[in-house]
Amino acid sequence: MSEKNSLVNLMWSEKYRPKKLDDIVDQKEIKKGISRLIKDRDLPHMLFAGPAGVGKTTAALCVANEIFGEGWQNNDAIRDRVLQLNASDERGIKVVREKIKNHIQWSSSVGDKQATEIFKLIILDEADEMTSEAQTALRRMMEDGARTTRFIIICNYLSQIIEPIQSRCVVFRFTRLSKEDVVDHLKMICEKEKVKHDEKAISQIYDATGGDMRHSINIMQAAAGMGSVSTANVTAAVGLSGRSKVGEVLRLALSGKFNEARAKLLELTQVYGMSETDFMKYANQEAYDMKIEKPDEFASIMAEYDYRLAAGAHPDIQLAALLAQLGRLSK
Ligand SMILES: Nc1ncnc2c1ncn2[C@@H]1O[C@H](COP(=O)(O)OP(=O)(O)OP(=O)(O)O)[C@@H](O)[C@H]1O
Ligand SMILES: [Mg+2]
The missing domain is CATH 1.10.8.60 (Helicase, Ruva Protein; domain 3)
Structure with a gap:
């Protein structure tokens, strides 16, 4: 076993990642739908949408296993047929674009020789992090490569994917597991x-x-x-895991203890490395579990700050302002 494999096996979530579609837990309709498409041989582009940790990337890797055989990652001749990319790659969208373009060009040349055979697979994770401009470029690349290359596009929020991409894909909506x-x-x-x-x-x-x-x-x-x-x-x-601390931050903020709430929040983002989007998500869930007093006002404040963060405003400043706003709720 290579060193990389043994390290991966230390993490149970990797060690027990299903290798076959059938072994994926829950998501029954999705498994059926994907299997049918693979059997039909005429694989379309696919779009997997849904919350974190429910099997989207796993399903995409299972599709690769079904098409190329389970050992593809260790097979020199096949490995390069699958390109797995993260759209929120910190090196930027240009790198992502270049890689996709190269992969498609290379795949066309291979495709010429074996015209009936697909293929190359591009698994593009976190596509909802791409700007709509970048998505438009992606849409063009999907068309250029359509003869030999299939895309599996993965996102958390379907609404963040431009319509022309959605309409070129068979969409599968993943749900939270039972x-x-x-x-x-x-x-x-x-x-x-x-x-x-x-x-x-x-x-x-x-x-x-x-x-x-x-x-x-x-x-x-x-x-x-x-x-x-x-x-x-x-x-x-x-x-x-830090998540339970989100409830604490909320409770402090709602009872008007701004300084304490902000200190706890900084601990969360800096010590536990929690992202501002995760904070918003957990805060939202926590608040309804806590049965707060004015859920309607809470909802509109959260929506406002969610929007500001999505628009790229400074997270530390915005989250501090959010805590201040919440403090006013109780008065
Ligand atoms: N439906 C499932 N059945 C079995 N294991 C699962 C399932 N969903 C997730 N897992 C486990 O969680 C790990 C992460 O899953 P995966 O990478 O597929 O999540 P994801 O839906 O792509 O999430 P994210 O949006 O965060 O990327 C897998 O390695 C596996 O161990
Ligand atoms: Mg994933």
């Missing part, structure tokens, strides 16, 4: 890893992650690292 399915999957991992676990602790993991399998597995692995998957260890592991 409690029953996540619980079964987590238990299966515990059994394989020979880790002691109790039912209540596993159900508690689901409650903390709301159907995000990656997050569930990570919390479980952290708890197992403390000895066993018990409720005490899960509570500690959830705390470590």
